[in-house]
Amino acid sequence: MSDTSRPRAVTSPVPAASAVGFGPLVAATLPLLRDWLPRQRWFAGKGHPITAITPVATTLLPGPTGLARGTGVLLHLLLRVDQHNASGGAPLNDIYQLLLGAHPDGLPGIGSDTAVIGRITSGPYDGLVTYDAAYDPALTRRLLALLSSPQRLGPLRFSTLGDRPPAPAAGRVGTAEQSNTSIIYDAGGPTDAAILKLFRRVSPGLNPDLELSLALGRAGSSRIPTPVAWFEAELPDAPDEAPATLGLLQHYMRAAEDGWELALRQIAMLDADPSRVGHFAAESFLLGRATADVHLALARSLPVAVLRRAEIEEMAEAMALRLDAAVLAVPQLAPHRSALRQIFRDLSASARDGLRLRVQRVHGDLHLGQALRSTRGWVLLDFEGEPAKTLEERRKPQPAVRDVAAMLRSFDYAAAHAVMAEPSVAAAWAARNREAFCAGYAATGAPDPTLDPVLLRAFETDKAVYEVVYEARHRPDWVSIPLTACARLAASVTELTESANGSVAPPLSHPTTPTIPREA
Numbered sequence: 286m287s288d289t290s291r292p293r294a295v296t297s298p299v300p301a302a303s304a305v306g307f308g309p310l311v312a313a314t315l316p317l318l319r320d321w322l323p324r325q326r327w328f329a330g331k332g333h334p335i336t337a338i339t340p341v342a343t344t345l346l347p348g349p350t351g352l353a354r355g356t357g358v359l360l361h362l363l364l365r366v367d368q369h370n371a372s373g374g375a376p377l378n379d380i381y382q383l384l385l386g387a388h389p390d391g392l393p394g395i396g397s398d399t400a401v402i403g404r405i406t407s408g409p410y411d412g413l414v415t416y417d418a419a420y421d422p423a424l425t426r427r428l429l430a431l432l433s434s435p436q437r438l439g440p441l442r443f444s445t446l447g448d449r450p451p452a453p454a455a456g457r458v459g460t461a462e463q464s465n466t467s468i469i470y471d472a473g474g475p476t477d478a479a480i481l482k483l484f485r486r487v488s489p490g491l492n493p494d495l496e497l498s499l500a501l502g503r504a505g506s507s508r509i510p511t512p513v514a515w516f517e518a519e520l521p522d523a524p525d526e527a528p529a530t531l532g533l534l535q536h537y538m539r540a541a542e543d544g545w546e547l548a549l550r551q552i553a554m555l556d557a558d559p560s561r562v563g564h565f566a567a568e569s570f571l572l573g574r575a576t577a578d579v580h581l582a583l584a585r586s587l588p589v590a591v592l593r594r595a596e597i598e599e600m601a602e603a604m605a606l607r608l609d610a611a612v613l614a615v616p617q618l619a620p621h622r623s624a625l626r627q628i629f630r631d632l633s634a635s636a637r638d639g640l641r642l643r644v645q646r647v648h649g650d651l652h653l654g655q656a657l658r659s660t661r662g663w664v665l666l667d668f669e670g671e672p673a674k675t676l677e678e679r680r681k682p683q684p685a686v687r688d689v690a691a692m693l694r695s696f697d698y699a700a701a702h703a704v705m706a707e708p709s710v711a712a713a714w715a716a717r718n719r720e721a722f723c724a725g726y727a728a729t730g731a732p733d734p735t736l737d738p739v740l741l742r743a744f745e746t747d748k749a750v751y752e753v754v755y756e757a758r759h760r761p762d763w764v765s766i767p768l769t770a771c772a773r774l775a776a777s778v779t780e781l782t783e784s785a786n787g788s789v790a791p792p793l794s795h796p797t798t799p800t801i802p803r804e805a
């Protein structure tokens with residue numbers, strides 16, 4: 286069927302793109318974005334009034350751009366969003382990535398209300414509906430096509446790895462709760478299936494998710510999904526800086542399940558059968574081993590250093606400052622402030638007693654949802670680090686124990702999130718899995734994280750404090766989970782400090798090694 290014989294979906298006359306260009310389309314969309322952006326999970330500036338939205342780069346992604354033919358337009362936008370800082374700090378001016386779709390009929394066949402930005406009501410594009418084109422399979426197919434060979438398109442630069450370009454496919458947005466947006470292309474065979482993570486808040490410089498995936502790929506690690514391609518842009522405001530990473534295409538592990546879902550399923554069975562309390566421990570042991578494998582590969586591939594007394598004291602002080610900022614943001618934390626500060630002082634005291642810390646590149650935001658159990662074992666995802674931190678902070682070498690502590694928090698989260706008839710069974714489940722994870726970690730020859738409980742507890746506290754703020758901002762119903770953890774950590778202070786004053790702090794008890802299943 287020729288284009289002219291297609292049934293026309295157009296109800297209002299729309300101009301030929303060549304006649305007016307897409308500037309007016311973008312300009313007419315900007316006011317609609319003021320309401321729409323703060324409703325997106327990935328928008329980092331929630332709660333701060335938007336003062337301006339300015340396009341910093343607009344690129345038409347090639348394809349059958351035919352508004353009049355009902356095929357839709359796909360624009361790649363980088364938008365600078367200026368915001369008044371409602372907390373009194375410096376104004377915010379972040380850059381966000383948006384795939385802007387426009388269609389006379391809205392978003393046909395896509396069941397996502399949040400994707401619709403709004404209808405334009407004046408000017409040359411009057412009547413068009415604009416939307417987040419990540420949700421439009423026909424349009425995201427164009428982005429995948431661009432990722433199949435190295436090329437440039439305006440400010441966008443596409444790079445590929447390996448010799449097998451992704452097969453053409455329509456995309457769908459993943460359903461996982463996430464800080465960015467992932468588009469899954471899995472209509473073809475399992476080896477072709479790919480997932481494209483579109484980074485939403487972008488800044489100049491290599492995103493650690495891309496950087497570490499490439500480093501681990503080069504190191505031959507099987508602990509990550511194979512990277513396939515990526516794209517980036519030189520930001521016009523920062524011509525001298527490294528390009529901003531915009532998206533990473535990886536092999537999609539279709540049959541894999543994430544650790545959070547697996548853990549919740551296990552916990553759900555405990556009510557009926559509390560004797561299953563140790564059933565997940567073998568998996569946690571393997572997950573500990575996978576985490577250590579990643580750490581060992583990163584330490585071989587990227588720079589490492591050793592922190593001495595002054596630097597460790599500085600690190601402990603930074604933790605205390607983050608705690609103070611968190612207390613201001615979430616006053617329920619205030620009753621625990623002084624005990625939690627003691628935890629960081631204990632770390633400084635260890636530094637004065639001669640503690641030395643090896644630092645290296647780490648995951649930076651490890652939790653059960655970032656681990657996939659595939660037929661070939663556990664793989665880790667999302668090496669982006671904590672979304673609220675600057676790229677520079679996230680790319681700094683850190684003690685590997687930071688990831689261990691974060692995963693220990695995740696076992697606690699899973700246990701606390703599950704509604705259990707008998708909370709002590711959930712607590713026992715968390716304890717068993719935390720211990721098994723550490724045992725698996727140490728079984729690789731990597732340093733046993735339980736041997737320095739002062740260090741581990743400081744990192745766990747730092748993470749729990751971060752989580753209090755994260756939950757208060759994003760999921761207020763969940764804030765009691767990290768708050769309870771902070772209360773527990775605070776309560777442990779006297780006990781551990783007294784014991785440490787006696788001689789050495791008590792190590793966590795080691796599990797009896799669980800039966801280890803085959804990973805692949």
Ligand SMILES: Nc1ncnc2c1ncn2[C@@H]1O[C@H](COP(=O)(O)OP(=O)(O)O)[C@@H](O)[C@H]1O
Pocket residue numbers: 459461462463464465466467480482510535536537538539541543654655657666667669
């Ligand atoms: N390679 C992959 N294979 C299968 N599922 C994946 C893959 N990468 C990501 N996912 C799924 O997408 C979710 C979000 O990915 P993630 O990288 O954590 O995004 P974000 O940084 O936006 O939170 C993951 O929790 C996982 O369920």
Ligand SMILES: O=P(O)(O)O[C@H]1O[C@H](CO)[C@@H](O[C@H]2O[C@H](CO)[C@@H](O)[C@H](O)[C@H]2O)[C@H](O)[C@H]1O
Pocket residue numbers: 462463464465545650651652653654667670671672691694695696698699752755
């Ligand atoms: O996955 P992201 O990189 O976006 O990380 C952020 O969101 C996480 C939640 O999705 C959040 O993790 C917290 O909740 C998890 C359960 O949903 C839990 O397993 C983690 O232990 C807990 O920290 C993460 O902190 C945040 O940065």
